[in-house]
Amino acid sequence: MGKSLLDLMHDSPVFNFINSLSPIKPVKSTHISQTFNPLNFASLPSVFTSPHVNSHKESRFLKRHNCSDASKPGFYSQNGNKLSTDEGNGDAAQSYDHSAELRENFDSGVSLGDASVQPPAEHSKFAIELPHALKYDCGSPDCGPIPHCGTETGCVSELGGKSMSSVQYGQEASEKGSSEGELHLSEMCKIDQKTDGVESEWESLISDATDLLVFSSPNDSETFKGLIQKSMDPMTRFSTSLMIQLPLNDVDKTKIGKAVGSGEQYETEIPSADPGEASELQEIDQKRENVADTYLLKCVSSNTTEEMDSEVAMCDPHASKTVSILHRGMRRRCLDFEMVGARRKNLGDGSNCSSSILSQSDEKIACYDKQLVPIHTGGNSSRCILPGIGLHLNALTTSKDHKNVKCESLTSGRTLYLPNSTASFHSPTDSQEPLHKSLTSASYERETDFAENRVSHVEDAPQASAYLVNDDFNQSSPKKKRHLDHAGETESCKRCNCKKSKCLKLYCECFAAGVYCIEPCSCQECFNKPIHEDTVLATRKQIESRNPLAFAPKVIRSSESLTEIGEESSKTPASARHKRGCNCKKSNCLKKYCECYQGGVGCSISCRCEGCKNAFGRKDGSAPTGTEAEQEEETDACDSGLDTALQKSDLQNNEEENPASALPKTPLQLGRPFVPLSFSSNDKPPRSSFLAVGTSSGFYTSQKLGKPNILRSIPKFDRHCSTVPEDEMPVILRGNCSPSTGVKSASPNSKRVSPPHSNFGSSPSRRSGRKLILQSIPSFPSLTQN
DNA sequence: GAGTTTGAAACT
DNA sequence: CAGTTTCAAACTC
Structure with missing residues (x-):
């Protein structure tokens, strides 16, 4: 039989075709299987692998890599877990590894020997399915x-009883990607040699498989879903895997069918171990891969939830598993992000993810995200949507009607503004999304990333959260906060209490922060609402025309700046400085009346304050020593707010005490002062400091204009006191500032630049103190384009 | 919660 | 640009 099969293989047009296509070079029949097997079981515990297999593993791996690796992220890693991961493998394998399956199946012959044990029934299906x-x-x-x-x-x-063809075994094994597969394979080897009536049996088997598939037909997707949702039992898992595979199968039908011509023949041929066979199989694998790819693409485009589900499964091997599990809850809740997030995680975790797969999956994710986005955007367009930093905040608080949104946002809320500020928000863990991408990404991209960002950030965006917190504290007075706290959701929004300004002046924190006022606000005659977007923008523009930096963060980090700013700044107590400096007369810069203090930064030369005792750093540059600060604090302890201040100052002092360390440091360091401030329960963090810092005007613009506002990203930025690289600074700002005011001069004194002369108003310009550090200015697209 | 204080923002 | 007014947050009671 073996010979006849071989002959058939060679003669088969399909074989030729495959040969031509297959990237993998045919290996000698006997060895082929070995070679491939290792791939399948690469992750298998050594225990299960026979020396034989092992020897081949490497080669196999290599092959695998070429062929299927790309398509399956995390496949190997998962395999490592064997049974526990079986599902994942199966699922994952389905989507991306079909080609591999064939190939692996091929390998089966060899690896079979190693086969280990308890083949999960789940996998068997695969064998059949294929x-x-x-x-x-x-x-x-x-x-x-x-x-x-x-x-x-x-x-x-x-x-097994029928001694299915080696192919089947191989498939099975491959699908299982586990020892069980090997076991079968080993059997298969024997079988192959022994069996003559393989074909007939094969067919029967196939038919059986077909049967199974029947229920996995595309039309049954729902059923599958239902199954998945219904239970977690083995059956469910099985169904899940099937579900995943189904699509592929369909594709296979069309594609593979065409390519191969006659499936039966092909199948029967496969069993034989022959170089030709190998090539053929390889080709098939390729096809399958292609199919998988196609499917993935298809998935990307698909809109239906169900499709998405299946797609997701397909796309992300890891996700598939997750999906199946999550499915139950997800669908109705629109937790797509969760999925996405999970998926994301998986992807992220999957160190082995091949680029191709990733990209695909990314695309899918993107789709998902997009879908999700609407959720946010729906209803209250402006509020719920959150394209902008401010919006996001607002959304959280405002949307009472969107409880769901809120809830989710809360979980993911931090990330809501990400789209705009993706750059800053991307956590290290978000490796998946290259930072640059976010930076450069257009709104569209942002949207795509949106969901994932949210998810990921939620988990690992301490900064973001911090920012939010700050926001919360900053924006709302304790009272208001409490009121709003009920939901806890409202926390992250700014709330103003404007009565006369209509929230169209910088008096209004919301407006100043570039966010719309929301319900929690106690403002009267508020025009700072989406409804009056035009007005808001116009006003904003006007203000910007007067002072281009009006919406820039008030506190900027001088840091990076060390170099740029020069010694002086470095000498200054704090690494960050208020952009314009304060003008305190009575508060001694020890209360939040002082913007510097509020911002958690020390006063600097720019300040015109009198009797400065800023705990974060005095105007004269003398940083209060730890003791000093404490003393001061104690003295001023009366000030409730000082508690925090103390903390802050302590931190600050630590830094300050050590000139070396005091200076510009890492963003985190910088952020420290702020963070503590903002978080300290007793004391509300300085309100505007953060707001001002990060929230620049980008919000409105971004929202409305839809310009990619990288700089907006401030949340993180805020927290870090404007760590934004100068590069990020909007051209406008730079241009305006530098030219007119003469940006940073080389001299220590000149490091700060005063705002554009023209509009900046008398006060700022007149005093040397009120200069702006251009470098750290958070960027936001200025309305006054010119 | 009302009233006061404070200093930035806005205006002249 | 300087001075004044307006404003709303911060603060106090």
Whole structure:
């Protein structure tokens, strides 16, 4: 039989075709299987692998990499877990590894020997399915009467009993990607040699498989879903895997079927171990991969939830598993992000993810995200949507009607503004999304990333959270906060209490922060609402025309700046400085009346304050020593707010005490003062400091204009006191500032630049103190384009 | 919660 | 640009 099979293989047009296509070079028949097997079981515990296999593993790996690796992220890693990960493998494998399956199946011969143990029934299905797909190719979906196997396991056993073709085994094994597969393979090897009537049996098996597939037909997707949702039992898992595979199968039908011509023949041929076979298999694998790819693409485009689900499964091997699990809850809740997030995580975790897969999955994710986005955007467009920093905040607080949104936002809320500020928000862990991407990403991209960002950030965006917190504290008075706290959601929004300004002046914190006022605000006659967007923008523009930096963060980090700013700044107590400096007369810069203090930064030369005792750093540059600060604090302890101040000052002092360390440091360091401030429960963090710092005007613009506002990203930025690289600074700002005011001069004194002369108003300009540090100015697109 | 204080923002 | 007024947050009671 073996020979006949080989001959068939060689003669088969399909074989030739495959040969031509296959990237993998055919290996000698006997060895082929070995070579491939290792791939399949690469992750298998050494225990299960025979020396034989091991020897080949490497080569196999290599091959795998070329062929299927790309398509399956995390496949290997998951395999490592074996049974526990079986599902994942299966699922994952389905989506991306079909090609591999074939190939692996091929390998089966060798690895079989190693086969280990308890083959999960789940996998067996795969073995069956694959053939099924092939069969489909050759014939009609209905092809022939199909013996039913009651259960997958039953099928498997049946297959085994019938001594299914090596191919099947191989497939199975590959699908399992686990020891069980190997076991079968080993058996297969024997079988191959022994079996003569393989074909007939094969067919029967196939039919069985077909049967199984019947229920996995595309139309049954729902059913599958239902199954998945319904239970977590083995059956469910099985169904899940099937579900995943289904799409592929369909594709296979069309594609593979065409390519191969006659599935049966192909299948029967596969069993034989022959170089030709190998090539053929390889080709098939390729096809499958292609199919998978196609499917993925398809998935990307698909809109239906169900499709998405299946797609997700397909796209992300890891996700698939997750998805199945999550499915139950997700659908209705629109937790897509969760999925996405999970998926994201998975992807992220999957160190092995191939680029191709990633990209695909990314695309999918993007789709997902997009879908999700609407959720946010729906209803209260402006509020819920959050394209802008401010919006996001608002959304959180405002949307009472969007409880869901809020809730989710809360979980993910931090990230809501990400789209705009993705750059800053991307946590290190978000490796998936290259920072640059976010930076450069257009709104569209942002949207895509939106969900994922949210998710990821939620988990690992301490900064973001911090920022939010700050926001909360900053914006609302304790009273108000308490009121709003009920939901806890409102926390992150700014709330103003404007009565006369209509929230269209910088008096209004919301407006100043570039966010719309929301319900929690106690403002009267508020025009700072989406409804009056035009007005808001116009006003904003006007203000900007007067002072281009009006919406820039008030506190900027001087840091990076060390170099730029020069010694002086470095000498200054704090690494960050208020952009214009304060003008305190009575508060001694020890209360939040002082913007410097509020911002958690020390006073600097720019300040015109009198009797400065800023705990974060005095105007004269003398940083209060730890003791000093404490003393001061104690003295001023009366000030409730000082508690925090103390903390802050302590921190600050620590830094300050050590001139070296005091200076510009890492963003975190910088942020420290702020963070403590903002977080300290007793004391409300300085309100505007953060707001001002980060929230620049970008919000409105971004929202309305939809310009990518990288700089907006401030949340993180804020927290870090404007760590934004100068590069990020909007051209406008730079241009305006530097030219007119003469940006930073080389001299220590000149490091700060005063705002554009023209509009900046008398006060700022007149005093040397009120100069702006251009470098750290948070960028936001200025309305006054010119 | 009302009233006061404070200093930035806005205006002249 | 300087001075004044307006404003709303911060603060106090």
